[in-house]
Amino acid sequence: MAISDLIDRTIKDIVPLDEDAMAAARARQDQLTKPLGSLGRLEALSIQLAGIFGQATPKINRKTVILAAGDHGVVAEGVSAYPQDVTPAMVMNFLGGGAAINVLAKHAGAEIVVIDAGVAADLPSHPLLRSAKIGRGTANIAVGPAMSREQAIQCLETGINIAQEQIADGSDMLACGDMGIGNTTPSSAITSVITGASADVTTGRGTGLDDAAMAHKASVVQRAIDVNRPNPQDGLDVLMKVGGFEIGVLAGVFLGTAAGHRPVVVDGFISGAAALIAHTIAPQAKLRFIASHQSVEPGHQIALSSMGLNPLLDMGMRLGEGTGAALAMHIIEASAKCLSDMATFAEAGVSEKIEDDNAEAAS
Numbered sequence: 001m002a003i004s005d006l007i008d009r010t011i012k013d014i015v016p017l018d019e020d021a022m023a024a025a026r027a028r029q030d031q032l033t034k035p036l037g038s039l040g041r042l043e044a045l046s047i048q049l050a051g052i053f054g055q056a057t058p059k060i061n062r063k064t065v066i067l068a069a070g071d072h073g074v075v076a077e078g079v080s081a082y083p084q085d086v087t088p089a090m091v092m093n094f095l096g097g098g099a100a101i102n103v104l105a106k107h108a109g110a111e112i113v114v115i116d117a118g119v120a121a122d123l124p125s126h127p128l129l130r131s132a133k134i135g136r137g138t139a140n141i142a143v144g145p146a147m148s149r150e151q152a153i154q155c156l157e158t159g160i161n162i163a164q165e166q167i168a169d170g171s172d173m174l175a176c177g178d179m180g181i182g183n184t185t186p187s188s189a190i191t192s193v194i195t196g197a198s199a200d201v202t203t204g205r206g207t208g209l210d211d212a213a214m215a216h217k218a219s220v221v222q223r224a225i226d227v228n229r230p231n232p233q234d235g236l237d238v239l240m241k242v243g244g245f246e247i248g249v250l251a252g253v254f255l256g257t258a259a260g261h262r263p264v265v266v267d268g269f270i271s272g273a274a275a276l277i278a279h280t281i282a283p284q285a286k287l288r289f290i291a292s293h294q295s296v297e298p299g300h301q302i303a304l305s306s307m308g309l310n311p312l313l314d315m316g317m318r319l320g321e322g323t324g325a326a327l328a329m330h331i332i333e334a335s336a337k338c339l340s341d342m343a344t345f346a347e348a349g350v351s352e353k354i355e356d357d358n359a360e361a362a363s
Helices: 005-012 019-029 041-053 073-077 086-096 100-108 149-168 184-195 211-228 235-242 245-259 269-281 283-288 298-306 323-341 356-362
Strands: 062-070 110-118 129-131 171-179 264-266 289-291
Touching (some): 019 041, 041 323, 062 086, 062 149, 062 323, 073 184, 073 211, 086 110, 086 171, 100 110, 100 323, 110 149, 149 171, 149 235, 171 245, 171 323, 184 211, 184 235, 184 245, 211 235, 235 245, 235 269, 245 264, 245 269, 245 283, 264 269, 264 323, 269 283, 283 289
Parallel strands (some): 062 110, 062 171, 171 264
């Protein structure tokens, strides 16, 4: 079913990976000065990158973390250990350079783009802040839809446009980070709906809930699903009924980056829920997703597994903000550099492995 001109065009542009580029990368890996397969997942990752870029030896230079922020009406149900005014305060912290993602993105050599997708407060203008406010927080999903269909489409289009702009400006790798008090609740609902897993399984402690509060949160997630009855085969419907503004914008970033033939790094649970929505809308988009780390949030593993994604790291993290994605950028970039910068046996003048038949003849 058609969604909008921009989204429909984007979906059409999400094509399979370039098999010729992957074959060339695989052949080069087999000629590099190392035993076959000895770099493990770095080799597989470099071949995937070749297919994503459509280049036998892809280069990653500019890297960008898209950090989308939004608020959630479901906090009225008491699902978070923190008040909603933490969301705008943390946005200001991002802009001031004091958050974990600022430190880790700087360490990775990545830029940060901060998006106000739907914070329930007026944020002061700032040169590093992009205002794309779809609304002042979503509606309470425990009693009705999070947003209108038009707002859900606006979320996706906003994210697609941001991804396209970043790629046009030279970004070779994008990552999706989030900020929004209460956003693990819609993420649990999204994951339950799309994967079929129970709300009891997909719901975690979020900002640090105790057992009783977590049980209450799981009941709120289930109520949201029962009240809204989203269609698990329709990513837009899931976003509209149990999603979030920042989650929808990130889903658009996933789609836009995949259509732009660039890798997009999945961060934690909220980023994973956004990836699930994008994957439901355009299943081949996942070919350009790279899972950065395994979040402590239980729903994250379920989401990644359902898309066939294997995270690169397991650091016991659950912060969000794109922090895990920033950490993984080093590994992803290293895989491309090993493919392009290592010498082949011929270039280095090093003898290759003796074949079995030659060894037998020599003996």
